[in-house]
Each structure stands twice: as C-alpha cells, then as structure tokens.
Amino acid sequence: MAEATNSVHLARLRASIALAVNVRARQVALNAAKDQLRRQGLRLSEFSARDLRIRAEEYLAANREELIADAKADVERWRLAGFFGRRYANINSDAQGGKR
Numbered sequence: 101m102a103e104a105t106n107s108v109h110l111a112r113l114r115a116s117i118a119l120a121v122n123v124r125a126r127q128v129a130l131n132a133a134k135d136q137l138r139r140q141g142l143r144l145s146e147f148s149a150r151d152l153r154i155r156a157e158e159y160l161a162a163n164r165e166e167l168i169a170d171a172k173a174d175v176e177r178w179r180l181a182g183f184f185g186r187r188y189a190n191i192n193s194d195a196q197g198g199k200r
Contacts, residue, residue: 121172
C-alpha cells in the first residue's frame, strides 16, 4: 500500500515539474519578446496580449531547447528549495524515513 501511495505522489510530482518547466519556459519567452519590442523603441501598451503571446510563442519555437534546459534547471532549484513541498525537496535521499 505504501508503495502505491509513493508512486502516486511521484507521478504527481513529475506532472507538477513538467508543467512548471513548460510554464517557466513560456514566461522567459514572453519576457524576451517584450524586451525585443522595448529595444526596438516600441511600447508594450501598443500591443494586445494576444500579439505578445504570439511573439512569445515564436521566440519559444526558435529557442526551445535552450529555454527548456534553463527552465529545467530553475525548476530543479525550486524543487530542492521546497517549493513543491518539503516532502519532495529530498526525494533522492534517505531523508524520508517514514514508516517501514
């Protein structure tokens, strides 16, 4: 029973981490797209959220590997800091004694 519970928790953690990596990569892409517009001397208020999102998606498509790698590093750092819960901060160590 404990093994089944642990596998459920690990599956949830993996899903949360995958989602966090995706969201983080999109955040960085959006900020990069905004920075490009600012460097061109354009105001962000001149663009709709949809236009900004389209530019971010284009940036993400062009730089996907780098953005995903950086996002994975960020999310792993967050996991170790306990942002996904203290239970998962040390998932690869023997720190989780629990019942045996």
